[in-house]
Amino acid sequence: MxxxxxxxxxxxxxxxxxxxxxxxxxxxxxxxxxxxxxxxxxxxxxxxxxxxxxxxxxxxxxxxxxxxxxxxxxxxxxxxxxxxxxxxxxxxxxxxxxxxxxxxxxxxxxxxxxxxxxxxxxxxxxxxxxxxxxxxxxxxxxxxxxxxxxxxxxxxxxxxxxxxxxxxxxxxxxxxxxxxxxxxxxxxxxxxxxxxxxxxxxxxxxxxxxxxxGPYYPTGFKAVSLEATDYAVRAWPGGVGDKKLGANYAPCIVPQREAMSRGFQQNLWLFGEDEYVTEVGTMNFFAAVRNKQTGRKELLTAPLDGTILEGVTRDSVLSLARERLAPEGWDIIERKFTMRELDEAAAEGRLIEAFGAGTAAIVSPVRAISWRGKLVNCGLKDHEESGEIATKMKNWIEARQYGDDAHEWSYVC
Incomplete structure (x- = not known):
């Protein structure tokens, strides 16, 4: 040739x-x-x-x-x-x-x-x-x-x-x-x-x-319900879950189809015997909770340990949270946390809200998670489709995407 x-x-x-x-x-x-x-x-x-x-x-x-x-x-x-x-x-x-x-x-x-x-x-x-x-x-x-x-x-x-x-x-x-x-x-x-x-x-x-x-939610935010998945693994230590490879995506379709057959829109991927929360569908996952010991508000997400995709929206959410939520008394934390912790926080009224973050939707609010035969409510009232933090993040990020909020993140072609 x-x-x-x-x-x-x-x-x-x-x-x-x-x-x-x-x-x-x-x-x-x-x-x-x-x-x-x-x-x-x-x-x-x-x-x-x-x-x-x-x-x-x-x-x-x-x-x-x-x-x-x-x-x-x-x-x-x-x-x-x-x-x-x-x-x-x-x-x-x-x-x-x-x-x-x-x-x-x-x-x-x-x-x-x-x-x-x-x-x-x-x-x-x-x-x-x-x-x-x-x-x-x-x-x-x-x-x-x-x-x-x-x-x-x-x-x-x-x-x-x-x-x-x-x-x-x-x-x-x-x-x-x-x-x-x-x-x-x-x-x-x-x-x-x-x-x-x-x-x-x-x-x-x-x-x-x-x-x-067009808009991911053309009629406005629609909260989704998840199925906690432990029988299939999205990524593992030493693997390539932190890279954007096509090979990471095809194996996730069958578990997603199974979750949808039971009435859930996406999988919440758990890992290991302790059932650590990793990602939701093809997005990074965030949970807003009140700390049991201190009562302080925390925005939690899993750390970049090699199993978590380095999401651009994830990084944007964390940066904005440190810039705008931390001065209001929030702690912004990247650490491992388990599904049991989320369940306990929900049962005690400390789970404020949860959402996924990714390029397509920016943020995707979560209503409930099916885990071990029960539904874990993620803080939304019946009439609500999005929590306060998810709504703020969507608006803040869009303002920079469309140039309303002049910022170095926006690259003029």
């Missing part, structure tokens, strides 16, 4: 433009992303270079859907960003092309040994119509950690943020003006070397696609 090499003397400000092609031409030009094994590199590898971007816009823009018709992750924008890597030369020239199928050899290692990791972040449109990303540096930091853990190549975070920002601006027409809407961005990296041998991939593909999405 012939590869385009990046000239060493290419000017930093150059953007390469290519002529538009017909849909038939695009189909005929489908690129083969699988590579054969190659010799190890003898020189320093090329990193991602935004100045080498090749832009090929679609001749057939898609019609926009009505905002109220958007379904999370079902509709996609006109274009995609792709960057190839191989072990001989490093990262190749980035391309923004019309959204299209990938061409991969059936022996590509992603299919056989799960060489795959991904990220999830959103682009927002502020009152002036500018496109903003929320804490993309944290996503890229985690993306690099995930890639390194499964022997995929790492990259310069600032360079990829630059490219994602350009991509988001190109697709900005898909972001509705109404508050609560955004563009969900999915950076993904896969191993593409065609071999059935088990070893570090000699080639990889990084791509970014985008999906316009």
């Amino acid at each position: 012939m590869r385009r090499l990046i000239p060493r003397c290419a000017p930093r400000a150059t953007v390469f433009l290519t002529p538009r092609r017909s849909p038939l031409g695009l189909l005929q030009a489908a690129r083969q992303y699988s590579a054969s094994p190659a010799a190890a590199p003898q020189t320093k590898l090329q990193d991602i270079d935004p100045a080498q971007l090749v832009l090929n816009t679609t001749p057939n823009p898609k019609p926009l859907k009505k905002p109220e018709d958007l379904v999370f992750g079902r509709n996609f924008t006109d274009h995609m960003l792709t960057i190839e890597w191989d072990q001989a030369t490093g990262w190749q020239r980035p391309h923004i092309t019309p959204y299209q199928n990938l061409s991969l050899d059936p022996a590509s290692c992603v299919f056989h040994y799960a060489f795959e990791c991904f990220e999830g972040l959103k682009a927002y449109k502020d009152k002036e119509g500018r496109v903003r990303l929320f804490r993309p540096d944290k996503n890229m930091e985690r993306f690099n950690k995930s890639a390194a853990r499964i022997a995929l190549p790492t990259f310069d975070s600032a360079a990829l943020i630059d490219l994602i920002a350009r991509f988001a601006k190109l697709e900005s027409r898909f972001i509705p003006e109404e508050r609560g809407y955004s563009l969900y961005l999915r950076p993904t990296m896969i191993g593409t070397q065609k071999t059935l041998g088990v070893g570090p991939p000699g080639s990889a593909l990084l791509f970014v696609i985008a999906s316009p999405v």
Whole structure:
């Protein structure tokens, strides 16, 4: 397969433009992303270079859907960003092309040994119509950690943020003006070397696609009920539960389906004989309680011990809590706690509220947890769908996402 090499003397400000092609031409030009094994590199590898971007816009823009018709992750924008890597030369020239199928050899290692990791972040449109990303540096930091853990190549975070920002601006027409809407961005990296041998991939593909999405709760907050799950384990010490790998997600679907068959929306993942509370579904978990000994209010979440995903929303909740709740007398605590502790706090009226935290929903209030044949009430009254802390966190984070609260977390594209 012939590869385009990046000239060493290419000017930093150059953007390469290519002529538009017909849909038939695009189909005929489908690129083969699988590579054969190659010799190890003898020189320093090329990193991602935004100045080498090749832009090929679609001749057939898609019609926009009505905002109220958007379904999370079902509709996609006109274009995609792709960057190839191989072990001989490093990262190749980035391309923004019309959204299209990938061409991969059936022996590509992603299919056989799960060489795959991904990220999830959103682009927002502020009152002036500018496109903003929320804490993309944290996503890229985690993306690099995930890639390194499964022997995929790492990259310069600032360079990829630059490219994602350009991509988001190109697709900005898909972001509705109404508050609560955004563009969900999915950076993904896969191993593409065609071999059935088990070893570090000699080639990889990084791509970014985008999906316009509406509010996670279009009719307002809806508290969920959980089933405490101890018969299946989401993550374990020494494993990869703290990395965003596709292999972490598929095994969770059957337990979730079983929980839903019994009337619960998600699993609360417990770990070990002591039944430590870890995560809820695909989100980090928080509990607001009154300390039994001191009576002080505490916001609890599990520590980053290698089994907990380093959630960007988790970090945002903790930062805001230390900034705004601590002065009001709250203790913000990262420690291990058990389901028995939550049950005891609920029985004694000390469990104030509980919620999950993640990119899709920001926060997801919890009404009750099924545990050992009984329902543990998480502090909400029958007419309430969200507690005070969950509501505040949603509002505080959204203010920064949409640029209402000027802050370094908001990256203007």
